[in-house]
Amino acid sequence: MMTSISNDYSLPKPSQAVRSGDSLGKDDFLKLLLIQLQNQDPSNPVDDREFIAQMATFSSLEQMTNMNKTLESFVQSQSKQTLLQYSELIDKEITYEIADSTSVEGEQKTAKVTSVKYDRDRVLQIGLDDGTWILEKQIVGIAQGIKDQGE
Numbered sequence: 001m002m003t004s005i006s007n008d009y010s011l012p013k014p015s016q017a018v019r020s021g022d023s024l025g026k027d028d029f030l031k032l033l034l035i036q037l038q039n040q041d042p043s044n045p046v047d048d049r050e051f052i053a054q055m056a057t058f059s060s061l062e063q064m065t066n067m068n069k070t071l072e073s074f075v076q077s078q079s080k081q082t083l084l085q086y087s088e089l090i091d092k093e094i095t096y097e098i099a100d101s102t103s104v105e106g107e108q109k110t111a112k113v114t115s116v117k118y119d120r121d122r123v124l125q126i127g128l129d130d131g132t133w134i135l136e137k138q139i140v141g142i143a144q145g146i147k148d149q150g151e
Contacts (some may be wrong), residue, residue: 026061033058058119079122086124086136089113094126095141108140 033054090113098107115127125133 004049015126024142026058026065029058029061048054081116083116083118084122086126089116093143094128094139095143096128097140099134099138 072090093110093112095108095110095128098109110127111130113126115128117125117127119125124136126136127133
């Protein structure tokens with residue numbers, strides 16, 4: 001004897017099947033578990049151990065999803081913190097290693113920081129008063145900004 005499936009938990013039609021690249025989430029897992037329970041053979045119910053294992057899997061999936069959201073939030077906040085930290089360099093004089101093909105390895109220059117930004121690839125860049133943009137790893141020294149002669 002086959003039990004009918006309620007409309008809330010119906011199986012997808014072949015045209016609604018999961019496409020490559022799509023993934024099943026915790027809601028899909030829970031729906032499948034409920035369908036399995038609704039349609040089990042009463043004379044041969046799901047083994048207790050198997051049911052507990054499925055529930056543990058669902059619980060693990062939910063915890064991993066929550067952890068992933070928390071981690072994403074943390075990474076975003078760290079990115080903002082890094083930008084704020086480097087913004088403290090504005091109006092300070094830095095010494096940096098030149099990283100172009102025409103310079104001698106280890107050659108250094110000094111310039112005043114005018115701005116700090118993230119580029120499209122989320123790489124932190126530091127703008128200098130001579131129009132140069134450098135990476136944070138090029139900085140080798142920091143000094144207080146030089147005051148104008150008229151002050």
